[in-house]
Amino acid sequence: MQKLVVIGAGMATGRALEHLLDTAPGAYDITLFNAEPRGNYNRIMLSPVLSGEKSYEEIVTHDADWYEENGITCRFGEKVVSIDRERKVVVGEQGEVAYDKLIFGTGSSPFIIPVPGHDLPGVVAYRDLEDTNAMIEAAGKPGARAVVIGGGLLGLEAAAGLRLRGMEVTVLHLMGHLMERQLDEAAGYLLKKDLESRGIEVRLEAATNEISGDGKVERVLLEDGTVLDADIVVMSVGIRPAIGLAKDAGLDCGRALKVDAQMQTSDPDIYALGECVEFDGNVFGLVAPLYDQAKVLAKTLAGEADAFVMKQLSTKLKVTGCDLFSAGDFAGGEGREDIVYRDPARGIYKRLVIEDDQLIGAVMYGDTADGNWFFGLIKDGTDISEMRETLIFGPAYQGGAAADPLSAVAALPPDAEICGCNGVCKGDITAAIEGGATDLGAIRAQTKASASCGTCTGLVEQVLSVALGDDFVMPTAQPVCGCTDLTHEDVRRLIKARELKSQPAVWQELGWTTPNGCHVCRPAVNFYLLADWPLEYRDDPQSRFVNERNHANIQKDGTYSVMPRMWGGMTDANELRAIADAADKYGATVKVTGGQRIDLLGVKKEDLPAIWADLNGAGMVSGHAYTKGLRTVKTCVGKDWCRFGTQDSTGLGIALEKRLWGSWTPHKVKLGVSGCPRNCAEATCKDIGIVCVDSGYQIGVGGAAGMDVKEVERLVDVKTEEEAIEWVVAFVQLYREHAKYLDRAYKWLGKVGLEWVQEVLADDAERAALVERFDLSQSVYQTDPWAERAEPEAARRFQPLADLTLEAAE
Amino acid sequence: MNWIDIGHIDDVPLRGARLVKTSAGCIAVFRTGKDEVFAASDTCPHKGGPLSEGIVHGQKVTCPLHNMVFDLNTGAAQGADEGQIPTYPVRLDGGRILLDGDALANRSAA
Known part of the structure; x- marks a missing residue:
């Protein structure tokens, strides 16, 4: 033998x-x-x-x-x-x-990240029974905390298990979404949400710097300075x-x-x-x-012939209640097409990737019942062209006729629920229609259907259409762009109502048809998120137009203009000297602007961090002449100099500019403060204009002097400078919270009406709350973007990635 | 193929781009939301806008000057616009971005 x-x-x-x-x-x-x-x-x-x-x-x-x-x-x-x-x-x-x-x-063997402290007792991998027993033992201590490093298959199973044993669990994952090798971004997002609803904290793009403790694990320090207490650290970042x-x-x-x-x-x-x-x-x-x-x-x-061949693989996560499945290759690419099915209310997401009439990849979340059928199609390379239209609905639907959405709605029984928020059935809606309701507004008023989160609006309209036939005309509200059917107003409302705090949350929950929006919707959504969730969401430069990303105005020849802030239009010899030196050093053209500042034109992108550092050195910060945000506060010289001046208009202008600068708004915001009704600062054609009078301050809003020329409408008259500042800040915040992206203040006022704004702001408590929310946002965003980008690490990004012009040509 | 290492993928912002200067002109290297990389001419055929400064969405980029949209796979303008930008072979190798030097040489010789 x-x-x-x-x-x-x-x-x-x-x-x-x-x-x-x-x-x-x-x-x-x-x-x-x-x-x-x-x-x-x-x-x-x-x-x-x-x-x-x-x-x-x-x-x-x-x-x-x-x-x-x-x-x-x-x-x-x-x-x-x-x-x-x-x-x-x-x-x-x-x-x-x-x-x-x-x-x-x-x-x-498990891969252990060699950070300081990786060898402390209490740091375990998750590979064998010893590790598992160590984790079970750690979970026995009441209130114990676990940190799981690695949001892959094993790490998440470990996190879910520890959570089930009653531990406080935080998952750290280096990448932008969980299980990035098996899931796409959308499914990764749903998984994260699912885990969070189980009480597991998930931190993405989180890099571990150090594990520390006295003789055993006590805490984990992250690269961004966060400190997490931990009784056990599970490293699950890979194997070798x-x-x-x-x-x-x-x-x-x-x-x-x-x-x-x-x-x-x-x-x-x-x-x-x-x-x-x-x-x-x-x-x-x-x-x-x-x-x-x-x-x-x-x-x-045994002496028999056989050969091993590579096959397609599928993955399932073994966390009870988290249904996810992925198989094959689901990266997008040339010649590949996606079929996507989303049902956000039920937490279902399915994506099929097709190439040359064959299914090559599948990602499913929430409903994975058909996973093995899809996996079979992938493995067998089945030609799916015949069943393509109903493919995503799974094997049960093959061979059936193509579905018409209206016939599907017509076929719904009267007790089918249409509006989940308010528990309204199809029968309630048809009863309202029989009672004389002919449009969405009437249905909303009579049944409350679609009056809360609004996602069933389309369904309600289809019920109207089925019941009324040609008498019902589908409303044609302008959607944000081709990526969605929702209007800006819908998106803003849903972001607040559903507490959507990230871009993937918006794409996923609101059913975007593109993976990450387009140049029209992404800047808008980025603004809505940062305006509504200043602490939870951070501005995404890659969702900003070039000027706001580079913090300078691009010119037609690809150079930039640089404009430092001059508070209330005031400057001094030192600042002017620094500007003159910068103009010489970087070959800039100098232009005095209508906003009482000085523009340096023709600066090369590579020179931006250096010119900013020079101007910072003289005490100047970005003038934000390029943002949908606060631009300038134009002032006259006021009572300090002018024989007609009634108040310190310059001082008020500077105070307002110092309070408002750095804030992002739906469109640009320009202010003016004039010291008397002669109005030398042209305050009455600004977004917000204050005219000082003997008895106090007249605050006007909604002016413009661009494509449209508008005179401001009077918002309120107040007696003191403090009140004037409070009203202006509250008005700006109300505009930030409600206006459609790229609507100047006057356009927004045209939609909501000045009376509504006056009513809201006249409420002392509401006004104070608006000011508080504005200041909270400013605690994050009132920083000089130039100073941040003049730092060497950030400045590097303004240089070309590589210069190959010196490579010898053949 | 003559692959030239031009940098690490982390040097290019997610859903963003960086510029590479070459003897064939400026090339934009794009990184999509799914960590795919593409290389194409940096210059919009419309009014010369720098495409590396555009918003990257899906596998497309929008020119920052007048919003022309290009498919990064083919270089073709999208929608009603007509136009084409040259694209270049580029690939990832363990996080390093490699650009095909031969394609650049052919372009500069042409």
């Missing part, structure tokens, strides 16, 4: 032994080494053990009896020290064993094949131990399988290909 030695009692070798004992019973005298002091158990079921849904005994696949019945000599808890290929012996810690055939099933032994034995290794399609290594008597092997450039982490390898290896050892 030939002697077979197996190193590693894992899932792959376990399966291989089963097959071998089936196909060639008694052919080999088998010795099995395992470093863990136990035999083979189902490692992918550790998650249910961690969560308490299963016990260790339930996941054991081969117990002591099985090994004994099959005559396998077990050397568990004993490490293999080396292999002597000349003498064909395996050297274990307790002595040698000779082999005729040898199998490597050494698996992989365990090939030290194979390398020492002189076997041919690349990223892992190289094998051919018969699982044979460079030594004809040595075979390998599982996570330690490399086949055709691929390494393995999921169980399905490992089982295929086990089958091939068993046949090879």
